[in-house]
Amino acid sequence: MPWYTAFCNWLTGCNADPEEEALMEEKVRSGGAGFVLPEQFLAEQARRVESNQGQLLIASCRDGTYMAERVVERYRRFLSEAGSNAEVTFLSNIDTQFSDTETGVRLAQHVGGADVFLFQALLSPVSGRSANDNLFSFLIAARAFREHGANRVTAVLPYLTYARQDKPTKFMREPTTAKLMADLSTAAGVDRVIAWDPHSNQIHGFYASMPVSMLDPLTMFSAEFAEFRGRNDVIAVAPDAGATKMIMHFAREMELDSAIASKFRPNQEEAVITDIIGDFRGKRIALVIDDMIASAGTVQDLVSKLVREKGIEEIYMGASHNLCLKDTRQRLQRMHEQFHLRKVIVTNSIPQTPEFEELSFFEVRCLSEALCRTINRVHYNRSVSEIFLPR
Numbered sequence: 326m327p328w329y330t331a332f333c334n335w336l337t338g339c340n341a342d343p344e345e346e347a348l349m350e351e352k353v354r355s356g357g358a359g360f361v362l363p364e365q366f367l368a369e370q371a372r373r374v375e376s377n378q379g380q381l382l383i384a385s386c387r388d389g390t391y392m393a394e395r396v397v398e399r400y401r402r403f404l405s406e407a408g409s410n411a412e413v414t415f416l417s418n419i420d421t422q423f424s425d426t427e428t429g430v431r432l433a434q435h436v437g438g439a440d441v442f443l444f445q446a447l448l449s450p451v452s453g454r455s456a457n458d459n460l461f462s463f464l465i466a467a468r469a470f471r472e473h474g475a476n477r478v479t480a481v482l483p484y485l486t487y488a489r490q491d492k493p494t495k496f497m498r499e500p501t502t503a504k505l506m507a508d509l510s511t512a513a514g515v516d517r518v519i520a521w522d523p524h525s526n527q528i529h530g531f532y533a534s535m536p537v538s539m540l541d542p543l544t545m546f547s548a549e550f551a552e553f554r555g556r557n558d559v560i561a562v563a564p565d566a567g568a569t570k571m572i573m574h575f576a577r578e579m580e581l582d583s584a585i586a587s588k589f590r591p592n593q594e595e596a597v598i599t600d601i602i603g604d605f606r607g608k609r610i611a612l613v614i615d616d617m618i619a620s621a622g623t624v625q626d627l628v629s630k631l632v633r634e635k636g637i638e639e640i641y642m643g644a645s646h647n648l649c650l651k652d653t654r655q656r657l658q659r660m661h662e663q664f665h666l667r668k669v670i671v672t673n674s675i676p677q678t679p680e681f682e683e684l685s686f687f688e689v690r691c692l693s694e695a696l697c698r699t700i701n702r703v704h705y706n707r708s709v710s711e712i713f714l715p716r
Contacts, residue, residue: 376440376704376705376706377706378440378476378477378704378706379438379439379440379475379476379477380414380438380439380440381411381413381414381439381440381442381700381704382414382415382416382436382439382440382441382442382475383396383397383400383413383414383415383416383441383442383444383700384415384416384417384419384441384442384443384444384466384470385416385417385418385419385443385444385445386418386419386420386443386444386445386459386462386463386466387418387420387421387452387454387462388445388446388447388449388452388454388459388462388676389443389444389445389446389463389481390417390418390444391446391451391673391676392444392446392481392483392673392692392693392696393415393417393444393481394415394417395691395693396444396693396696396697396700397413397415398693399693399694399697400413400697400700400701401413403697403701414434414439416432416433416434416436419431419432419433419466419469420462420465420466428458428461428462428465429465430462430465430466430468430469431469432469432470432473435473436470436473436474436475437473437474437475437476438474438475438476439470439475439476440475440476440477440479440704441470441475441476441477441478441479442479442481442519442700442703442704443463443466443467443470443478443479443480443481443515444481445459445462445463445466445480445481445482446459446483446484446675446676447459447460447463447482447484447485447486448484448486448648448675449675449676450648450649450675450676450677450678451676451677451678452676456486456487459486460486460506460509463480463482463513464509464510464513465513467480467510467513467514467515468513468514470514471513471514472514477516477517478514478515478516478517479515479516479517479518479519479700479703480510480515480517480518480519481519481696481700482518482519482520483520483521483672483673483674483675483692483696484520484521484646484674484675485506485518485520485523485524485528486506487502487503487505487506488503488523488524488525488528489503489524489525490502490503491503491504491524491525491527491528491531492527503525503528503531504531506531507528507531507532507533507535508531510532511532511533511535515535516535516536517535517536517537517538517703518532518535518536518537518538519538519540519696519699519700519703520537520538520539520540521539521540521542521645521646521672521674521692521695521696522539522540522541522542522616522645522646522674523539523616524567524616524617525567526539538699538703538709540695540696540699540709540713541710541713542571542643542645542672543571543574543575543578543713544713545672545690545695546575546614546643546670547575547578547579549643549670549690550579550612550641550643553579553581553610553612553641554579554580554581555579555580555581556581556610557607558607558608558609558610559581559582559608559609559610559611559612560581560582560583560584560603560605560608560610560611560612561575561576561579561581561582561583561584561611561612561614562583562584562585562586562601562603562611562612562613562614562627562631563583563584563585563586563614563615564586564588564598564613564615564623564624564627565585565586565587565588565615565623566585566587567616568585568614568615568616569585571614571616572585572614575612575614579612581612582603582604582608583603584601584602584603584604584605585601585602585603586598586600586601586602586627586630587599587600587601587602588623588626597626598623598626598627598630601627601630601631601634601635605635605636605637608635608636608637609636609637609638609639610637610638610639610640610641611631611635611637611639611640611641612640612641612642612643613627613628613640613641613642613643614642614643614644615642615643615644615645616644616645616646617644617645617646617647617648618642618644618646618647618648618653618657618669618671619648619650619653620650620651620652620653620656621650621652621653621656621657621660622656624642624656624660625656625659625660625664628640628660628664628666629660629664631664632664632665637665638665639665639667640660640664640665640666640667641666641667641668641669641670642666642668642669642670643669643670643671644669644670644671645671645672645674646671646672646674646675647671647675647677647681648675649675649677649678649681653681654680654681654684657669657681657684657686657687658684661684661686666686667686668686668688669684669686669687669688670688670689670690671687671688671689671690672689672690672691672692673689673690673691673692674692677689695712695713698712699712
């Protein structure tokens with residue numbers, strides 16, 4: 326007796342008539358009555374061309390949708406151009422706020438066994454929601470996917486908030502808040518993190534054994550400033566000691582000399598440039614590279630000293646993140662008008678407000694392709710670093 330006939334007999338009390346038995350047999354053959362056969366599952370897997378992590382699913386909280394939409398569009402375009410029939414499931418705006426200000430998350434479809442990439446802009450000046458609100462929405466969303474059976478949850482956080490609070494200030498009684506953020510992500514069910522150029526490399530260690538992809542901007546900045554490669558009249562400048570490693574790698578890749586600014590903080594969120602260490606003989610152009618533009622007070626002090634004390638005639642700036650803080654736009658405009666700031670290049674890791682995008686010398690680069698390729702590599706268990714190596 327075939328196994329499916331025996332199963333039908335057991336399921337129907339062993340007294341089914343031939344017609345009922347044939348109908349039940351067909352249901353079981355096709356996985357009917359909610360019963361999934363191994364052969365059916367393998368056939369579905371083959372049709373989906375899934376990785377061993379499960380079906381690709383991209384999701385976003387409200388403030389992460391702006392980036393997630395761009396990544397999904399680019400991912401689908403790559404698939405189409407390659408002649409692939411694979412699909413990308415996209416769940417957007419999965420969080421909401423109740424009238425009592427509590428955050429809620431609802432998933433519109435079954436996510437069991439999925440390989441989830443969850444987007445959130447932890448800092449979003451455009452929406453007006455605070456970094457704390459967005460962080461909590463992200464944590465609740467991650468927990469929703471975990472509780473409803475997602476195989477893996479990868480956080481895609483282009484700008485990693487609290488990364489600057491990676492150690493207590495000397496002689497101050499402060500917590501290591503960046504470590505707390507990592508602990509909360511782990512507790513929420515996050516399995517992996519993808520972020521763009523965080524403030525400190527030691528953030529990686531806070532996530533313990535969790536895989537962390539901290540995407541490096543070196544390739545992007547090398548391409549953006551390629552016209553200055555190997556020029557003797559150009560120097561790359563780090564605005565503080567924290568940017569030293571980045572500027573050394575950048576200068577080596579670009580075949581340029583480099584310099585480092587020294588600063589101290591007399592008060593919280595206030596910095597003063599005390600010296601600029603480097604050989605500026607014959608230099609007329611400076612490339613200032615940093616991880617972020619916050620209030621722009623430090624860079625304004627640096628730029629003014631480069632012009633007044635070092636004789637620099639043109640300044641170009643690259644930053645991975647622009648926080649769109651109050652008074653920053655006016656400072657950038659002043660540097661452009663008075664201190665030869667020719668161009669500022671940032672990314673859309675943080676949604677940029679119109680007042681910055683309207684500046685004639687201010688340019689925003691979209692991270693959608695870099696994130697798209699990263700998600701693709703992670704989904705299929707391939708090396709991420711290969712796509713960020715200088716070409």
